[in-house]
Amino acid sequence: MLLEVVDIAKSFGSVQALRGVSLALKPGSVHAVLGENGAGKSTLMKIISGVFPASSGTIRVEGQMVHWNRAEQARAAGVSTIFQEFILLPNLSVAENLFLGRELRTPLGLVDRQRQREESRRILARVGLDLDPDVLTGRLRVAEQQMVEIAKGVMRDARIFVFDEPTAALGDREAARLFDLIRQLRAEGKGILYISHRLPELFELCDEVTVLKDGQFAGHFAMQETTATELVTTMVGRTLDQLFPPHRTGGPGETVLELRDLRTTGFAGPVNLAIGRHEIVGLAGLEGQGQIGITRSIFEGHAPETGEILFEGLPLGHAGPAGGVAAGIGLIPEDRKAEGLFLPLSVARNIAVGLLSGKGLAQPASVPAEDIAAQIQRLRIRLRDAAQAISELSGGNQQKALLARWLVRGVKLLICEEPTRGVDIGAKSEIYAILRELADSGVPVLITSRELPELIGLCDRIVVVRDGATVGSFPGGTSTEEEIMAAAIGGQRA
Template identity: 80%
Template sequence: MLLEVTDITKSFGPVQALRGVSLALRPGSVHAVLGENGAGKSTLMKVISGVFPPSSGEIRVGGAPVSWHQAEQARAAGVSTIFQEFILLPNLSVAENLFLGREPRNRLGLIDRPRMREESRRILARVGLDLNPDVLTGSLRVAEQQMVEIAKGVMRDARIFVFDEPTAALGDREAAQLFALIRQLRTEGKGVLYISHRLPELFDLCDEVTVLKDGQYAGHFLMKDTGPEELVTTMVGRRLDQLYPQRPAPATGVPLLELRAVKVEGLAGPVNLSVGRNEIVGLAGLEGQGQIEITRAIYEGHTLEAGEILFDGKAFDHSGPTGGIAAGIGLIPEDRKADGLFLPLSVARNISAGLLPGLGLGRSAPQPKAEIEAQVRRLRIRLRDTGQTIGELSGGNQQKALLARWLVRGVRLLICEEPTRGVDIGAKSEIYAILRELADSGVPVLVTSRELPELIGLCDRIVVVRDGATVAEIPGTEATEERIMAAAIRGGQR
């Protein structure tokens, strides 16, 4: 075995994040770690990576027991980790990040920059990354930063690679590139630990899976011998009969939101789109075809160049700085960590805060505590108390807190970009049910998602965007991945 962890426990004060977890990693195996939000996956990876020691239990690498007090010791022993919230030093170049702390020196004892550059090029090429080693890491896209992290591991000849939700922030093409690289690591006999909430991805990529539930070991399966149902039942502890809520009969009547021949700055247009009072409408399309520009134009307005947006039958006032909010529109942004949450602040403060166009913190009056706590209960947000720092919550619970932010304000329409990114399957079904409940109560929802099955399962209608224009509209009950993709690639008739 490359790595054996036995009976690991870890507590944070009163919180027992891990309670006797064991796992064995074989060379040449991609080993998934699966579990609900808060199950302890990231904590286990941090123990394995030496970020903090376990409270008890044993770790063996290559058969020998290790005891790590810092991440550097794990790295030196061949463990390379791409964390859920990883950070390269943004103000250093790619080459400097790669060689941090082990820079090559010339005969005068000075850092040998030409050699650093040269070796960086070689290593980057090996992971298939065509990148100038001199650029600042902070200027790279998330996917590129991840690849630099991996390159760092490859360079140090790591034997164990840990990936904590690496695809949560990647587009399809970038994810495919990452999978190719992981398969290559497997061929070279490395061991890979891989965390993701996307089951299809696990079946595509992984050889085996260890399931955690409430900080405990819940099962181990070979991917070829198991299926999604068994895995979900193991991680959630009950059968999940229905991921998506029932769709009501198609809505009629005047739409609440209507975009007529809208042209958004930087997009070709036109965008024609309507959202009925009881509808969930999806925006689909290939990566970066204008979906986000459209949702932001509705929320912020100032990028509107032509056409009109009607809200509740009236031309939507885009002149003020709080256009979307003033009209009663809420936005849950795609990147909740960067744009939506204020990680150092409490859950209560995050829910209280409005989100200004430009995605700053709104200086709004605090919402009543009772109201906040009612929403926390309604959404089943798992936390100690609402005074807890939101950064300490697991991903799915952070996402629910964003929903709560708009529920306490009584929004009239909700825009959800990627409503379930990084959210476990149990919490997903809870979020879908809440969105459907909102639509039923007259608060419609406009959704973007990279996951087509999600749009198909959830939405009443799916509008396909291509080259900044709406090119097709498909009723949810008739939508298939093939139909959506065909429209997304070739366009289609409305």
């Protein structure tokens, strides 16, 4: 065995992210790790790549026990990780990023820019990128950055490669190139761990698959001997219709929000989108295709390059999130920790923030204990007491607290970016149910998600975004992942 992970557990404070997960990687194979948002895939990968140590359990590389606390140690032992979050430095050149930490040097000990430039061209060509190695990395498109990241990981002389959702931002051609690279690595006898929740590409690429559910081992299959249905059932643990509330049977209701020919900065556009009073609409698409640009345009009221946004029949003319809140819109951002929560503050204060917006600074601040308690009960937020710091709660309960923030205020439209990112499965279905309840009560919900099953299961309508343009609309429930992916990739420029 190239890599053996035995009985790994990991907890963050009171939150148990992984419990007794095991996995074995053979040389010359591609091993998929499958699981929903919050199932613990990324935590497991970070342990394998040395970002943080496991709370318990053992890791063996070629039979040798290893203990890693830092990414360097794993790298030195021959593990190369292509992380999900970009770790390229925007202020360095592409070549400088590729050689960071193992710079080529001249006899005088200085960085050998000329050689690095030449080597970089060669490496970039291997992943099919024709880029000037001197160019600032911060200037590249998202897909290009992802490919540079991949090139950086692949060029290392490693025995084990870890890919954490590498195709999330890639178009068709880039993804094909990546698969070629991975097959080549496999032919060289390397072991590859491949994380993704796109089933079709797993069947195309992988030899075996380990499924995680709720931080636990849920199953292990040879890819040829399993079916998509079996994998989904193992991953979700119950059938989808148990996880999601039933779709609405009535019509969408009158239009509440309408985007007409909207073009957001940096994208071709245009966006045309209408949301009815009782609808949950989802935005689908590859990573970084302008989904967030759309949600933020509505909420923050960026002046669009062209087009207009109508809210309840009137054009939205606010500037900044305070204006969006005043208009009756609430936003739950995709990066919950950085943009949503006030980590050191109490749960009550985190919820009551929803009531502060738009109030004069000299006015008394209200923290209505009863309303907050009612929301905590309604959303079944599990906590010791409302004065507890929100940082101590699990991801799912934190997300519910953000929901409570807008429920306490009472919004007319809720935008929810990645509603279940890092949320355990129990909280997931509760969140879905609340979102449906909101829509039924006349508060439409706009969500973005990287998980197609979530969009299909939850939304009434799925709108596909490519290069900042709405390029297709699919009904929820009955559409397939393949249809939606095809629209998302489309004739995308590579």
